[in-house]
Amino acid sequence: MIIVMKPDAKKEQVEKLQEELIHEGMTVQLNEGVQCTVLGIIGDTQKLDYEALGMRDGVERVMRVQEPFKKSNRKFHNDDTVIHVGGVQIGGGTMTVMAGPCSVESAAQVTGIAKRVKKAGARLLRGGAYKPRTSPYAFQGLEKEGLEMLREAREATGLPIVSEIISPRHVEMFEMVVDVIQIGARNMQNFDLLKEVGKTQKPILLKRGLSSTIEEWLMSAEYIMSRGNNNVILCERGIRTFETYTRNTLDLSAVAAVKKLSHLPIIVDPSHGTGRREMVEPMAMAAVAAGADGLMIEVHNDPAKALSDGQQSLTPDQFDSVMEKVKKVSELMGKTL
Amino acid sequence: MIIVMKPDAKKEQVEKLQEELIHEGMTVQLNEGVQCTVLGIIGDTQKLDYEALGMRDGVERVMRVQEPFKKSNRKFHNDDTVIHVGGVQIGGGTMTVMAGPCSVESAAQVTGIAKRVKKAGARLLRGGAYKPRTSPYAFQGLEKEGLEMLREAREATGLPIVSEIISPRHVEMFEMVVDVIQIGARNMQNFDLLKEVGKTQKPILLKRGLSSTIEEWLMSAEYIMSRGNNNVILCERGIRTFETYTRNTLDLSAVAAVKKLSHLPIIVDPSHGTGRREMVEPMAMAAVAAGADGLMIEVHNDPAKALSDGQQSLTPDQFDSVMEKVKKVSELMGKTL
């Protein structure tokens, strides 16, 4: 960590700061320049409060020389993390597609869709049982019953299941039922929940927050990993911008960025990312070309009647067609579907 | 609710939609125009999925004629909500100042600050015991012990205490210890937590999310109120923008907007809202002039050494000076401090 003092910082301010840092167990190297004084801090700087330091009197700016994320950082773990779940591999040269309805509506519905998406090449089944909705008056999901339906669909198809968790009090239940626990965008900084799923060994699919930076996202992965669970899959699902034509703006450069910064696998959700059915195909293809390890796509047997997110869901037939194209781009990228 | 069909919507699409809405218990009024067909929907439209409907085939746009928030809506509750806590009033013509350290550090610290801010005119003591931090390696607060210190400070000064909750599993404990439960910006859409505090009767201070709209914020208030707790205090604390000089951008027009849309009291946090000590005074004055019911201000005995958010904290002396100016603007606004 480097602390740049203001050009007009007083000698006492520098000394006081230096003392305190030494008191915290750091080694401080002082560089007095013509323009300003720069402190080089060596030690376990992770425990220092970056922001608080930057706001000390006389301090111009604090710069981390190292990224604040450690366990998720590629620098300290050069090999790609590969996650195995029920015979399916995520990361490490495969292209893994997760598909299914936004909300679980009935056992017949979800099993029916599961069979169709499996046939088209999907390797995991996604389905929401607990839905975080902006309005308390909107449909909140079938909850426990919905999880049960997903379990039935898994039995019928063998597809491992992914479902979103919304409460730390549900962790035990999810651990027993689902194969991959999803943390939704709105809970990306629900640190209490992150810590709790971090105590399990289940793969966690961590969606990026609506207006979070890549660094904040990796810090949330770090929360999970710091509790002992290294099985984190990142999922880009669009960020909030001023654009209104799409529901969110899918940030595909996040794929390339994450590949460089971290060893964790990253998948892309073009359904939520665009909110428009007709954009799922081009964005799925672009995501693969950008280097994603997988895709999460909404498929519904009757999108026009879907209880949530109907317009962004594909019909099974449309999904077949998208998968054919995704397959071709994946091959070009040297990835097996 | 009004549904505007696309100019090229097919007759069958209109009929199918109409049927389904009737099936959901709505009354549908059809207006076939030259340009397009408009459906007027009457009934308990709150239970309809606004977004899903808007994405149906043939639908151009869905417009709510009524705001989606009911219990927090001024239209259905014209009188200002006034919240009473430990002899202190929030809303209804008073200017209520909450002050204290960002983080509770020791019993002596928090009681010391409490005495000083009380003398200057603060009516509640704020202090963080559980801190939601971006990094798992950063100081997470003194937790339970911190709450205990706040309790001591209350005993010593009589000031009711406000502290942030981060887990639904802590609700019972907070109910017993604190006077006002704070929901932080990052948890504004932690619906599980909102529902849980909604089951208590404690006043809830609900901070606005970093990139949330006013409507989303009121919908979060609605989550709390829909569970039976009407004691919600809104707190504007700055939103994320591209500006980097300030930590966040304090949206004071939200004060005027909330006053029009809702009957709930709204206070402003110029400390987090700007992240800069020297801006607390002008922004506090502006907030009062904009019509806020109160202020939340960080005060620390030794800001340069504060464990978190030091730069935005005032010293007790600075707080005295801010309070004098706030008092004058409050008088001008016809509010008693």
Next chain:
Amino acid sequence: MIIVMKPDAKKEQVEKLQEELIHEGMTVQLNEGVQCTVLGIIGDTQKLDYEALGMRDGVERVMRVQEPFKKSNRKFHNDDTVIHVGGVQIGGGTMTVMAGPCSVESAAQVTGIAKRVKKAGARLLRGGAYKPRTSPYAFQGLEKEGLEMLREAREATGLPIVSEIISPRHVEMFEMVVDVIQIGARNMQNFDLLKEVGKTQKPILLKRGLSSTIEEWLMSAEYIMSRGNNNVILCERGIRTFETYTRNTLDLSAVAAVKKLSHLPIIVDPSHGTGRREMVEPMAMAAVAAGADGLMIEVHNDPAKALSDGQQSLTPDQFDSVMEKVKKVSELMGKTL
């Protein structure tokens, strides 16, 4: 256009509005619903002030049933616009790459780069002579002299040249010298400049504004086309978001959106869009997979010494390698390079 009145709008407000609209030459169809009154407006609604109407007393919302862009709208011109410049085609099934230095630095430099990028498959040469810089003290480009150097490079290679214009007073000069006139992101809503280049018949490369929506962008194209110049090429170059790892956030869904909304060709600039050399390749590939008609890529003989935007520039060798991959994705997309 549809005007939805407020539920509590007064009869006089509706009548007054109706009268005025008739006075403006519109036909007004009145639908009095149970919840509210809806006016259907028929006629040349383009000349009405959408925003002003929406803010009239008693008006809840004004909805355009038609997009506000006409000449650029695919609805009225279903075939893709194909632009021909100096033997090169943009749009209509080709993948056209424009490459060159951010700033023209010397005749030798730009001609040298031109030769290299031509060999690798680029079909146009880009180079900045007039640079819009945030600081008046920064290098503003070689100006007239720079254009001259581009002309020499064209003579040496046959590559048509693209360069950015920053003043309506330069239009005549640009018309004589360059083959494609570029409007930069900061000038996307410099309507005076748009009108002026709209009077020429030169192809105009219109970059998207830093925080503009797709609709605003198409409205800027409309400014050019409404003056008689239909040769507009859109260029997505990244929008401003909260992400700091990349310089901007490349919005590739804009490619799919523009393809649906408009008949104009759209190209992507992954160099400015990411600001990072190592991200140019994955984003170029993703852009092609998303359906772009072309790419604009910065190439510099010595990026480390580039006078502007060095870090995002590729070396000619790196460009060779990107082009090979772009070629493969283009083939997959059925496009000839």
Next chain:
Amino acid sequence: MIIVMKPDAKKEQVEKLQEELIHEGMTVQLNEGVQCTVLGIIGDTQKLDYEALGMRDGVERVMRVQEPFKKSNRKFHNDDTVIHVGGVQIGGGTMTVMAGPCSVESAAQVTGIAKRVKKAGARLLRGGAYKPRTSPYAFQGLEKEGLEMLREAREATGLPIVSEIISPRHVEMFEMVVDVIQIGARNMQNFDLLKEVGKTQKPILLKRGLSSTIEEWLMSAEYIMSRGNNNVILCERGIRTFETYTRNTLDLSAVAAVKKLSHLPIIVDPSHGTGRREMVEPMAMAAVAAGADGLMIEVHNDPAKALSDGQQSLTPDQFDSVMEKVKKVSELMGKTL
């Protein structure tokens, strides 16, 4: 300027950079730390390309120790700039209100409004003759004729006039007719226009761009001042955020920030800043309490019929009432109206 090298930067990279900087006339001070090497650069660093340097191989980050704006910087010009125009003072302890219609519609209209706002205490008359509109099909203003009407209104009332310029080709005309030349938000980075008005000695009212930072705004002021015109008045008019209830988000902390960073006067436009008539009063009061030097308020004789921006315009009666309250807050702030 300080350049922090990456921890793994090579010796050659450091040396090469050092050499080049010396070649550019800088003095370079080398600090080799344990973690990384830091270069302190002394000299006329304004001419260096900040961004390009930051992207050089081996460079971690470039930090300016000094703000990039010089002439507008309070550090080099501690006294508040006071601008005098036609007997009216802007800055320096006064509260100056500019009022008038968004668009000039007729001589009678603008003169009528001018008389009313003068009576209420406005000191300048504002009115748009050239309107930068998103759509080429929307009303573009009365142009030259509109300026003529403003001139008549000035003759009738003695109020100096403010009007927006949209083309560098109009500078001469504006110089002759108006008293304060306004640069609108969309042209804040139209550098060509900034340079051109910088050659005059007319006071320039520079509105903040829709998504610009305060630093970018001051750099635009710098463009004007670097050409010799120091008479710049800054005007905060709201920035683009995700909030939809207000047209823009008025950033009142920009007032306090500008007061600290610059010596230029700053006024606030609560009309465009909120887009809602009923919010003009609270935001005007808040702006004054935040320390603004003036206000720009839209007033229209018949807002419901205004050709542009009707909803945000006050009637003359409403303006009278706002001015009374503004007067009281101004007095509290020690400012004369």
